[in-house]
Amino acid sequence: MARKKRVFRNIKLTISYCGTRFHGWQKQPGVLTVQEVLEKAVATMTGEQPSLIASGRTDAGVHALGQVVNFRTQSTIPLDGLLKGLNSMLPSDIAVLEAKDVPWKFHAIGSSISKMYQYIIINADTRLPLWEDRAWVFTRAVLDADAMNRAASVLEGTHDFTSFTARGSSARTRDRTVFHCGVKPVEHALFPPAACRYLMFSIAADGFLRYMVRNIAGLLVEMGAGRRDSEEMIHVLEARDRAAAGPTAPPQGLYLMRVDYDQKAESGPLNF
Numbered sequence: 001m002a003r004k005k006r007v008f009r010n011i012k013l014t015i016s017y018c019g020t021r022f023h024g025w026q027k028q029p030g031v032l033t034v035q036e037v038l039e040k041a042v043a044t045m046t047g048e049q050p051s052l053i054a055s056g057r058t059d060a061g062v063h064a065l066g067q068v069v070n071f072r073t074q075s076t077i078p079l080d081g082l083l084k085g086l087n088s089m090l091p092s093d094i095a096v097l098e099a100k101d102v103p104w105k106f107h108a109i110g111s112s113i114s115k116m117y118q119y120i121i122i123n124a125d126t127r128l129p130l131w132e133d134r135a136w137v138f139t140r141a142v143l144d145a146d147a148m149n150r151a152a153s154v155l156e157g158t159h160d161f162t163s164f165t166a167r168g169s170s171a172r173t174r175d176r177t178v179f180h181c182g183v184k185p186v187e188h189a190l191f192p193p194a195a196c197r198y199l200m201f202s203i204a205a206d207g208f209l210r211y212m213v214r215n216i217a218g219l220l221v222e223m224g225a226g227r228r229d230s231e232e233m234i235h236v237l238e239a240r241d242r243a244a245a246g247p248t249a250p251p252q253g254l255y256l257m258r259v260d261y262d263q264k265a266e267s268g269p270l271n272f
Contacts, residue, residue, distance in 0.1 A: 009270065011082070012102045013038075013069045018093040020133045020252070023060045025067070034058075034094060038069070041089040045082060046075040055108045055259040056115065056208065061251035063134075066097075066258040070108045101270045111265035114179060116204040116258045119217045119249065124196035131194065136221070136253035143224035145199055148183040151223050151230040152201065154237065155181045155216065162240040164215040171209055174240075178205045183220060199224075215242075217249035 015038065023031035027039070035052055042050045055068040077085070083099040090096070105111075120135040122128060123143045131137055158177040165174055186198035201217050219236065222228045228246070236244045 008072060008074055008104070010070055010072050010102050010104050010106055011079075012098075012100045012106060012108070012266075013071075013086075013096050014098040014100075015067050015069060016065050016095050016097055017063065017067070018133075019058060019061050019063045021093065024062070025054050025056075025058045034067075037091065037094060038086075041086050042071060042073075044089060045077060045085050046073050048073055048075065053108045055112050056256070058254075058256055059211070059214075059251050061133075062254045062256070063252075064256040067256055068108045068112070068259040068261075070102065070106055072104075100266075102266050103270060106261075106265050108259075111261050112207075112259050113262050114204055114206055114260045115208065115256065116180075116202065116260075117208070117213045118203075118255050118257050119201040119213060120253045120255070121199040121201065121217075121221065122194065122196055123199060124194060128194050128196075130192045133252050135198075136217075136250055138221060138225075141225040143197070143199060143221065144226065145183055145185050145197075145224065147230040148199070148201070148220045148224040151220055151233040152181045152183050152203075152216070154233040155203075159237055160240055161209055161212055161237075163236050163242060163245045164209065164212045164219075165242060166210040166215075167242050169210050174209060176205050176207050176209065176212070178203060180204045181216075183224075211248055214249040214251065214254060215245055217253070218247040219245050221249065222246050 017034050022034050025034045027033050027035040039052050050071040052069050052071050079099045083096050086096045122135045122137045124137050124139055128137050156178050160174045161176050162174045181203045183201045186200050190198055223230045
């Protein structure tokens with residue numbers, strides 16, 4: 001009797017999480033991480049020890065609306081059952097939004113062509129307890145959104161982002177291509193509501209360096225508050241010196257919104 005062929009699958013998960021109580025995405029000893037919690041749930045469902053690959057590592061306190069993860073498995077659990085089963089085991093601050101079979105070659109990092117982050121700044125007169133873990137509540141000055149947007153637009157294109165990279169970064173190159181970078185007031189109401197101004201910093205690029213988005217956000221707020229001239233952005237970029245850029249924005253305002261992939265990476269035979 002012929003032996004049944006063993007099927008190997010590559011599964012792509014799109015997940016969302018509130019990063020407040022997690023020490024970032026990547027598994028680390030002695031601290032709670034999103035990867036650790038999700039891997040335990042996948043292991044329980046499949047009976048295997050999965051190796052989850054995420055599109056990027058989010059830092060402690062950073063949130064995700066569209067993080068992408070892939071893992072390889074011999075499990076034959078239908079996608080709908082996998083999604084429902086994982087969500088039944090995951091805590092309330094992590095959810096699987098979609099489960100999809102993808103070709104064996106698909107890689108959450110290597111196959112991505114762009115990522116989009118947003119950073120929420122609330123310009124308020126006083127503390128806002130309901131927003132403390134969801135945004136940077138900035139109370140020290142009235143921010144000039146137009147000045148911030150002018151400075152942000154300078155970063156569009158291909159540049160060396162050393163000035164916005166964490167010191168000691170091991171990245172082989174600091175060059176990144178930014179497709180969009182801007183700051184604008186949020187016109188529609190957010191929840192929970194507050195009688196203040198909401199500003200949204202958005203950036204999409206082919207890749208990001210460690211702390212890059214938060215370092216840019218920190219400088220933009222300095223410029224919006226009038227502590228730095230928005231015309232300095234080009235000089236900061238050209239300096240290729242982390243000291244030129246200024247403070248790092250706090251993590252709680254940052255959201256990984258979306259990861260985009262080349263259609264070719266998600267087409268082709270699904271089983272290996």
